[in-house]
Amino acid sequence: MNTTTSIPNFRQIKSFLALARHLSFTRAAEELGISQPTLTVQIHQLEETLSVILFDRNRRQVRLTDVGRNLLEPLEQLLTDLDAVMNFSNDRAQLRSGTVRIAAMPSISSSLIPKTIRIFQEKYPGVSVQIYDIDAEQIIEMVKLEQVDFGVGMKVLPDREIIIDEFLTEQLCVFFPEDHPLQSKKSGKITLKDCTEFPLILTNRSSSLRKMIDRELIESGLEVQIAQEANFMATALAMTRANIGITILPNSAIGNGSTKGLDYAPVHSPHLYRKIGIVQKQNKRLSPSASYFLKDLNAVAQENKMFTENKNKNS
Structure with missing residues (x-):
C-alpha cells in the first residue's frame, strides 16, 4: 500500500459509495456511467490512498470489509461536503x-452606481450588491482592509497597498435656479469669479470637493460668501432650488434626480476637475461577480458623456 499522505478525490469516493450500494461492479459502473475497468481503477486508487482494503471480492461476490463499513458514513459525509463546495463554487x-x-x-453613488445595479441585477438576480457611500479617504481604508471588493474614488496619498486605475474625469459645474442672473452668462464661459458674486452652498470642509474649491479660491485670491454647507449633493441642490444660493458640484450631479428646476453650466478653470479611479488592493484578484459588475460600471460610465470632460476642454 501507498504510505505517502494524499487525499481521496471526488470520483474515487463516488465509485466507492456506488459499489457499496450495489456490491456489483456491473451495476455500480452502470450507475456512474463508466466502464467496469475504470471503476476497478478508481476503487484500487482509493484503497492505495487510504492504505486499506475496502472490499473483499472474488468471482462470485463483492463484500465490504470491516474497514469499508466503518468508512462508509464518513465518506458519505465527505461527498456531501464536496458537493456543497462544488455547488458553492459553481x-x-x-x-x-x-x-x-x-x-x-457620493457623486458616483448617486449617479452611475444605481444605473449599474439595475443593469447588473437584471442579468444576475442572485447576486446582491452592497454600496458604501463614503469619502475618498474612507474608500482607501475599506479597500485595504478588504471590507469591499473595490472602490471608486480618488488617490489621496501614495500607498503601496493599493492600485488605482483611471476611470473617469469629473468636471465641476455651477447649479442655479432657472431664472438666476447666471443664466445670461451660459452662452459664454462661467468662471469661478462669476460664481463668487453670489452666495455659495458648498459641501462640508472635510470633503475632497470642498478642499479642491477652497484651494482654487485661495490661489485665485477670491473671497466668497458661504450661504450654507451640505453633506450631500441632494441637500445642496435642494437649497439651491430654494434660492438660498448657488452650488458647485461635479457634473455627475446632472444625472441626479434632484436637479429638476435647476440649470447648470461648467465652471471654466484648468483646476476644477478631478480624476476618479477604480481602487483595488495590490495583488488581490476580483471575484467573478465583482469583475462583471465593474465591467457594467465601465459601460454605464462610457454611455454618460458628461464624464468625458477633461482638463483640455476646460481651458
Whole structure:
C-alpha cells in the first residue's frame, strides 16, 4: 500500500459509495456511467490512498470489509461536503449567488452606481450588491482592509497597498435656479469669479470637493460668501432650488434626480476637475461577480458623456 499522505478525490469516493450500494461492479459502473475497468481503477486508487482494503471480492461476490463499513458514513459525509463546495463554487462562478461590495464617492453613488445595479441585477438576480457611500479617504481604508471588493474614488496619498486605475474625469459645474442672473452668462464661459458674486452652498470642509474649491479660491485670491454647507449633493441642490444660493458640484450631479428646476453650466478653470479611479488592493484578484459588475460600471460610465470632460476642454 501507498504510505505517502494524499487525499481521496471526488470520483474515487463516488465509485466507492456506488459499489457499496450495489456490491456489483456491473451495476455500480452502470450507475456512474463508466466502464467496469475504470471503476476497478478508481476503487484500487482509493484503497492505495487510504492504505486499506475496502472490499473483499472474488468471482462470485463483492463484500465490504470491516474497514469499508466503518468508512462508509464518513465518506458519505465527505461527498456531501464536496458537493456543497462544488455547488458553492459553481454558483459563484456562474453568478447565481454571491455579494458584490463597493465603496464609492457620493457623486458616483448617486449617479452611475444605481444605473449599474439595475443593469447588473437584471442579468444576475442572485447576486446582491452592497454600496458604501463614503469619502475618498474612507474608500482607501475599506479597500485595504478588504471590507469591499473595490472602490471608486480618488488617490489621496501614495500607498503601496493599493492600485488605482483611471476611470473617469469629473468636471465641476455651477447649479442655479432657472431664472438666476447666471443664466445670461451660459452662452459664454462661467468662471469661478462669476460664481463668487453670489452666495455659495458648498459641501462640508472635510470633503475632497470642498478642499479642491477652497484651494482654487485661495490661489485665485477670491473671497466668497458661504450661504450654507451640505453633506450631500441632494441637500445642496435642494437649497439651491430654494434660492438660498448657488452650488458647485461635479457634473455627475446632472444625472441626479434632484436637479429638476435647476440649470447648470461648467465652471471654466484648468483646476476644477478631478480624476476618479477604480481602487483595488495590490495583488488581490476580483471575484467573478465583482469583475462583471465593474465591467457594467465601465459601460454605464462610457454611455454618460458628461464624464468625458477633461482638463483640455476646460481651458
